[in-house]
Amino acid sequence: MNMEIAVISGKGGTGKSFVSAAFATIPERVVLSDCDVDAANLYLIFSPKINFEQIYIAGQKAEIDYNKCTNCGYCVNFCRFDAISTKANKVVINETLCDGCHLCARICPENAITMLNNDKSRMYAGTFRNGQMVYGRLAPGEENSGKLVSMIREKAKTEIIKGKYDIHIIDGPQGIGCAAISSITGVDRVVIVTEPTLSGIHDLKRTVELASKFDLNTWVIINKFDLNTSMSLKIENYCKENNISFAGKIPFDKQVVEAMMNCKSIIEYQPKSDVSKIIIEIFDKISLVHNKK
């Protein structure tokens, strides 16, 4: 049937990874991509056997060769990221502020600046108990996470073809930045996991706005809906008014956290629980609509 579901959430901690883990253990075989590259966590649940590792170059950083630098300060005014300054007559580059644009290295009259690759980030692929898994780890402080997400999805694509997989689950990042954009572009459905809080609604609206830029089949799940039923109702109404498909609502259940502590998805940990039943219903609903299309 071929289906690609990206699970995202504007707000963090709404239960996005718990939903992705459940989705990844409902069908028989799946490819699972953990695109939450800033805080990849699904490998903790699924302990994949890694058989592939690749360096990801997350941009560059400028470095001064002080044997060549005459401390003329010519580069200082060119940097639009305020990363170069003169301290005690010495030109210095602030590594955190440097955006890696290369301009200082190009204009330096002494050719004293070189660009170094940020090469500490990695992409991994391997097998887990329900199929193939691909994930990335962005090294601390590095940017361009959207490109790492694209690289993960490329790798996932080859795994799907190679292993003749039908279902691809993408666990996206929180937020609405470049990694979220890369996680949802071109997928055939997006699931936004939200929670019944004022912050949850606020972030949901911004996430819906992002998804609408890409004209995707968008679904909303409310997690822990019973923590505030009137707020949940507001979210359901918001979905109705804005023609967003409402996938379902999941109650708060301590077994969800227990499952995580036992390194299992809720489907594996308590397949007969209400939460599992509801998630399976949601999954079927989302898959079914596609078949009719």
Place this chain on the structure above:
Amino acid sequence: MRIAIASGKGGTGKTFFSTNLFYVLDKKGHKVTLTDCDAEEPNSNLFFNGKPSKQIDVTQINPVIDLKKCNYCGKCSEWCNYNAIFFLSEQKVINVLDDLCHGCGACFEACKFEAINEKEVSLGRISFIDINENSRIIESRTKVGAYTPVPLIKRAIKESGNQGIILFDAPPGTSCPFIHTVDNADYIILITEPTPFGLSDLKQSIEILKDLNKHFGVVINRAEKGYRDIQKYLQVNKIPLLLEIPFSRDIAKQYSQGEIYAKTDINFGDTLYKTVNIIINEYGNSSN
């Protein structure tokens, strides 16, 4: 003093903690600024509902190519490190892809034909919200679809100044936006939750703070009796455990409605105040 409230993992209670702390410090007569650095999803002001007294548009300068002057040499495209200038030499096609541009200005320097003009592009805005004559919220908010929150965070921090106590509600994760925020703080309070996910992300955040030589401590939110791995980890690594906040449906409910829990639970407010007072007394004069 500048205190950042941060967490590797999202949804651990950063905003809950910083808004309550802001409320308590203000009540105790401190001059407080709460700067919301979670520019992709800023939520702090939802709890105070203040009206902005001033707003600043944060922009970057993107190129606009004047095709009448362009010589189609392609040097601007070559100098662009972000692939934001699409160039086909034979077909004489040249296009700026605004979504990819970081506004570094390299193309302006590359062009020898004065064929590139400047265009201001909005990345988002900073709002100043006065809660009373003493305390205010500064909110950074990206435009939906913006490639990075960093310029907004930088500006919001700059606008925060260094009067009184400044709280930064940090963006989640451990990439650039997080580092920009914590690097500007004198002390960092890391909020975590008692799950393997929480611990994994906490370790990652701690490694960075150690690299940056920062003072920090940990708060465990929604603490449970069952899972003790975080306490063990902190003990072994001699990291201060500042506070454990037990899981409570009451807290969750009030938070969900956009209410400040410390308003109704005076004891909780006092506990927060004591916790932060120790930090202020110990690290308040170390810099600035």
